[in-house]
Amino acid sequence: MDxxxxxxxxxxxxxxxxxxxxxxxxxxxxxxxxxxxNPLHHDESFAKMxxxxxxxxxxxxxxxxxxxxxxxxxxxxxxxxxSVRFLSMTEPVDWNDVENxxxxxxxxxxxKVVKKYEENGEKRIHCSIVAKDALGSRKLDGFFIxxxx
Amino acid sequence: MADxxxxxxxxxxxxITVEKNKIxxxxxxxALKEEKExxxxxxxxxxxAKKAGYxxxxxxxxxxxxxxxxxxxxxxxxVKALGIDxxxxxxxxxxxxxxxxxxxxxxxxxKMKVVEMFERGKRDRVGRFxxxxxxxxxxxxxxxxxxxxxxxxxxxx
Numbered sequence: 001m002d003x004x005x006x007x008x009x010x011x012x013x014x015x016x017x018x019x020x021x022x023x024x025x026x027x028x029x030x031x032x033x034x035x036x037x038n039p040l041h042h043d044e045s046f047a048k049m050x051x052x053x054x055x056x057x058x059x060x061x062x063x064x065x066x067x068x069x070x071x072x073x074x075x076x077x078x079x080x081x082x083s084v085r086f087l088s089m090t091e092p093v094d095w096n097d098v099e100n101x102x103x104x105x106x107x108x109x110x111x112k113v114v115k116k117y118e119e120n121g122e123k124r125i126h127c128s129i130v131a132k133d134a135l136g137s138r139k140l141d142g143f144f145i146x147x148x149x
Numbered sequence: 150m151a152d153x154x155x156x157x158x159x160x161x162x163x164x165i166t167v168e169k170n171k172i173x174x175x176x177x178x179x180a181l182k183e184e185k186e187x188x189x190x191x192x193x194x195x196x197x198a199k200k201a202g203y204x205x206x207x208x209x210x211x212x213x214x215x216x217x218x219x220x221x222x223x224x225x226x227x228v229k230a231l232g233i234d235x236x237x238x239x240x241x242x243x244x245x246x247x248x249x250x251x252x253x254x255x256x257x258x259x260k261m262k263v264v265e266m267f268e269r270g271k272r273d274r275v276g277r278f279x280x281x282x283x284x285x286x287x288x289x290x291x292x293x294x295x296x297x298x299x300x301x302x303x304x305x306x
Contacts, residue, residue, distance in 0.1 A: 036215075
């Protein structure tokens with residue numbers, strides 16, 4: 001499945017990657033895995049105290065999903081750089097109102113090849129990346145660089 | 150409000166061993182999966198990782214950030230040292246440069262410092278004014294090789 005440098009064209013899309021809706025359980029799992037116990041991500045009373053309607057996903061969970069999208073396409077070992085800006089908050093799905101809340105919690109990652117070049121004796125491609133929810137709201141954007149065979 | 154005098158400050162250096170089970174747990178978390186079988190086997194199975202060209206079980210790309218949380222006193226140490234109000238804190242940017250691979254069993258040293266603190270927006274526009282702190286971390290393995298650099302921007306809204 002290896003992606004080859006010579007087969008890549010500028011403007012090529014990277015395969016689109018979509019998750020199921022993010023739940024509060026996913027946030028707790030990510031907190032425990034990453035060690036990020038900012039209560040904003042699991043304690044509803046804290047989230048409300050600081051003026052939010054609900055707990056929100058870790059920006060780093062969304063970036064982790066973007067990392068999954070990239071490494072589903074090219075091998076992890078080829079990654080040289082990954083850079084993102086977090087653009088909006090993500091609220092998880094509410095189980096008592098799945099129909100109206102699942103889209104805000106469903107993340108799709110897309111990207112495309114912007115540049116091909118040689119650096120450090122490697123054939124590298126620079127790709128843009130963007131993650132949006134199913135309502136079209138942008139969660140993060142940025143770029144990544146991979147060295148390809 | 151972040152304490153501007155902390156620009157240039159270096160945090161204590163911390164060391165952590167990369168645990169195999171923690172890698173699998175992290176990989177499941179970012180894949181939104183409940184069991185190992187749903188994730189890429191390079192994150193839990195040594196034979197699969199070697200077959201795919203790695204020296205051992207490797208880490209997902211964003212695992213690097215967890216070194217900051219699992220060493221020292223994690224986020225609490227960072228916000229306290231910098232005078233940042235946790236109630237107003239948001240993570241605004243994250244960047245990684247990868248120079249080498251990290252494997253289960255590696256002993257990782259993280260060296261974090263405060264490289265910039267600045268204001269963005271106008272003070273008279275409520276909700277638009279933020280204070281930004283940029284942290285840079287060098288990630289070094291047990292052979293003294295710089296394997297990655299992490300650049301994080303945190304903002305107080």
